Amino acid sequence: MAISPLLRNAVESLEHALDHYDLNTDRDRKFAILHADQAVELILKEKVRREKESIYKKDKKTSIGLHEALSILSQKGVLVPESSDLEMLHDERNRIQHQNSTPDVETTNFHIENAVRFMMRVLAADLGLDLRQTLSAPAYQRFEAFRPPESSM
Amino acid sequence: MTEEVQEEYRLVAFQEVLRHLMDEEVGESRRPVERVQSKGRAIGESIGEFLRKVASKAHTDISLAMGYFLLKYRNIEQFTVSDLESLYSEARHPKTNLNLAIIGNIKKGFMIDTGEKREQLKLFAISRLGEDYVETNLLKPPSVGE
Numbered sequence: 001m002a003i004s005p006l007l008r009n010a011v012e013s014l015e016h017a018l019d020h021y022d023l024n025t026d027r028d029r030k031f032a033i034l035h036a037d038q039a040v041e042l043i044l045k046e047k048v049r050r051e052k053e054s055i056y057k058k059d060k061k062t063s064i065g066l067h068e069a070l071s072i073l074s075q076k077g078v079l080v081p082e083s084s085d086l087e088m089l090h091d092e093r094n095r096i097q098h099q100n101s102t103p104d105v106e107t108t109n110f111h112i113e114n115a116v117r118f119m120m121r122v123l124a125a126d127l128g129l130d131l132r133q134t135l136s137a138p139a140y141q142r143f144e145a146f147r148p149p150e151s152s153m
Numbered sequence: 154m155t156e157e158v159q160e161e162y163r164l165v166a167f168q169e170v171l172r173h174l175m176d177e178e179v180g181e182s183r184r185p186v187e188r189v190q191s192k193g194r195a196i197g198e199s200i201g202e203f204l205r206k207v208a209s210k211a212h213t214d215i216s217l218a219m220g221y222f223l224l225k226y227r228n229i230e231q232f233t234v235s236d237l238e239s240l241y242s243e244a245r246h247p248k249t250n251l252n253l254a255i256i257g258n259i260k261k262g263f264m265i266d267t268g269e270k271r272e273q274l275k276l277f278a279i280s281r282l283g284e285d286y287v288e289t290n291l292l293k294p295p296s297v298g299e
Contacts, residue, residue, distance in 0.1 A: 022257055024210045024249070105247035113250065138260070145252035 003134060006049065007123075010042035014119055015139050021112050029108040030096045036115040037066070037093035040086050043122050044069035050127070051076045066090045082121075085114040116146040198226060200244040208293045212249040213257035220264060220279040221287040231267055233274035258283065 017035035020028040045055045048069050053076070055063050064072070067090070070083050080086070089111045095101035103111070120143055123129045131140055200222055207218045219240045223229040229236070234251045241248045255277055258264035263283030269276045279287075 018253065022212050022254070024212055105249070109247075109249060141256055142253060145250055145256055 003129075004046055004049065006042050006046040006055075007127075010039045010046065010119065011135060011139060013039035013042065014115065015142065017112060017115070018142055021108060024105065024108075026102045029103050029105070030101075032108055033089070033092050033096055033103055033111055036112055037089050040089060040115050040118060041066045041069065043119055044073065044080070044086075047078065047080075047122065047126065048072050051078060082114065082118045085111075086118065089115060113146055116143050117148075119143065120146070200240050201246075204244050204246060206293050207291050209291055212251075212254040213261070213263075214291055215246070215249075216251055216254035217258050217263050217279065217283055218287055218291055220258075220277070221284060224279055224284070231269065231271075231276040231278050233271055233276060235272075235274055261286075 013035045017032045017039060020032040020035065022028075044066060045064065048055050048064065051073070053072050054060075055069075057064055057068070066086065070080060070086070073080055092101075092103060092107065092111055096103065120131065123134065124131055131143070135143065200219070203222050203226070204215065204218065207215065209215070209218075216237055219237050220232060222240070223232050223236065234255065237251050237255075238248065240246075241251075255264060259266060259277075261283075263280055263286055264277050265280050267276045267278050
């Protein structure tokens with residue numbers, strides 16, 4: 001089955017987030033959070049789409065955001081165990097976007113780790129994708145680096 | 154008489170060849186240490202002091218510099234993620250995902266996966282290319298009075 005543009009874009013955004021995450025300057029940490037949040041939102045939209053629900057608001061001009069996506073999924077009885085962490089990431093994103101906030105190293109670590117683990121769980125468990133087949137080898141290797149300590153290097 | 158001379162010659166020649174062979178063998182393993190001595194590094198420098206000289210905040214660069222520190226300052230050629238984590242604690246440096254940083258360094262050819270393990274953890278080593286990158290790009294020359 002072909003991968004939807006939403007998912008492909010989500011993976012690209014998360015890879016881009018990891019590029020900025022590694023560079024670790026004040027500016028790069030901001031962009032790491034912004035791209036990670038974008039990736040999470042796209043994955044949630046993909047889950048909404050798979051529930052046969054529109055990803056557009058009633059005006060049909062703008063698409064739903066993170067909170068609307070979580071709300072639709074909740075109404076559909078779709079469990080997102082990471083929702084509170086994802087909302088915190090979105091709050092951090094809003095502080096950067098609207099208040100010029102600069103996340104510190106530990107805050108960035110926290111959100112990036114949560115975003116990558118969320119994506120890997122959803123792709124594998126919820127969407128039933130084989131990550132080795134779906135992701136490029138470098139992307140797979142980088143995302144795998146975030147597996148919990150007992151199963152990592 | 155001729156036989157005696159030949160025997161003496163054989164003994165001297167044997168000793169000479171043996172010395173030459175041993176020099177070659179030991180010379181290779183000493184090479185990294187000799188290179189470091191020529192850099193005039195500060196003996197007993199802490200990881201915190203060392204990291205202050207590193208001109209990058211990137212996690213891949215910091216972890217590479219730590220691998221360099223282990224090799225040059227502590228004569229540890231192979232290290233695990235856990236060894237680097239300990240250095241982060243020792244330096245009181247904010248931790249990161251070291252698996253990701255190591256993958257980044259391997260991709261650039263700055264670190265190698267040795268294929269060996271210690272306590273079930275993979276052992277990595279800094280490559281010669283990685284050493285050169287640290288010395289050329291990451292280590293700031295000391296300021297005046299430093």
